[in-house]
Amino acid sequence: MNPSASNPDPDPTGTSLGPGRGRQPEPGPGWHLSAGRALAVVLLPTLVLVAVGPLPLLVWRDRLPDRLASHWSGSGGPDGSMSPGGLLVATVAAIVVAVAGLGWVAISRRRRDPFVYPIVTFLVLVLAGMVCAAAASIVAVNLDHADWRDAGPLPWWHVVLMISGSLVLAAAGARALPSVPVGPAPTGTAAATPLGVGERAVWVGTLTNRWLLVPSVALSVVGLVWLVVGPGRWVGLTFVPLGLATSVLATVRVTVDRRGLQVAYGPLHWPRTRFPVERIESADVIEVHPTQWGGWGYRGSIRLMKRAAVVLRRGPGLHLRLRDGSEFAVTVDHPEPGAELLNRVLVAVGPGRL
């Protein structure tokens, strides 16, 4: 069923960032990374960070001015500077933080919420990646100028590269960690009776958590007030969309029908996430504990962590096992008929599924 699980590990020494997704680690509490993989998880991103951050500073220090343009005004030219030594210290400090975080992830016995490890990995790599990429950009802009005031404007594509590069590095780092299987064993679809000829069915479940509307309203109000009276607009421009975004996760509607499962978020039932039947292996009902899934809201990522959940409260939820080995859960009231219907649909699609 899961093609990648049966393949021999192409990289038994664990010295590459690539594989690891789809490989099932030993289940149960307290497993840990092999020495080779642990080393790779720390060393490879660190090498990338050193190559991007401190290395160009040291290599080209003779071609840089005494002070470096390091801050740009909105109109284009540089309006702030720092010493090359200061920038070097900043990059080294960021790398030290990253190494500490990655090291903790690498040597930790995995007894905590499995979400913690990819999240820590992602966060420290985004942070250090941004600092080092900014340093590289500063070096490039200041190169061969006698004075920092002569440096040109910061090209927009530097900013794009900074953000996308650090996100890619962080995602690769988080992906390199093996995922932890949790939850009950698949119940399978064998027991379900398929829908009869001419039978059509749909199940709709909803769940609203009014408490989750509180931060949403609070954020929006603070944002709006700030827009009117506060200094600068950025706080308001950030808080209002954030408030609207949290309202989207205060209520969900889950639909199961012949096409699969659909989750519609928010009072407008938009956006929507769809899981077509072809992607689904089986459905069951689980008790969702926010601590197991990393909190409330949309937790995790199917693509990056092979696990995701929409958590609005503690309690029953509809749980999917997907054909690629990942899993998805959504909290919803009385999910049993939904899981049953989905399994019946899966049986009906049956033999032609592969």
Add this chain to the structure above:
Amino acid sequence: MLIQIDTTNPEAIYRQIAAQVRRAVAAGDVGPGDKLPSARDLAASLDVNMHTVRQAYAELQRDGLVDVRRGRGVTVLATAPGRAGAHDLARALVAEARRHGLSNSEILDLVEEHL
């Protein structure tokens, strides 16, 4: 809320849908203030014509079970009190009969006696 229809059943599909919504309301799956899926969404899920679902919702509106407003969707108004009451009594009957060791078929016989 589970809505199940059978296209081979001679009963009109809109009547089947309406009956299923009534059952869901009576069973407490949906309550006053709850929004039902839009006619478009439900029709797509069941692979039937949107007007069939509209017809079902119109019938439920005539019965005073739901409120259909353009742009506001379909809202459940009230649990039909009689039906919900009967449902509760049936649940109580089953619980009481089980407590006294009656089997499922004995409970059904008991109900049949009073029909």
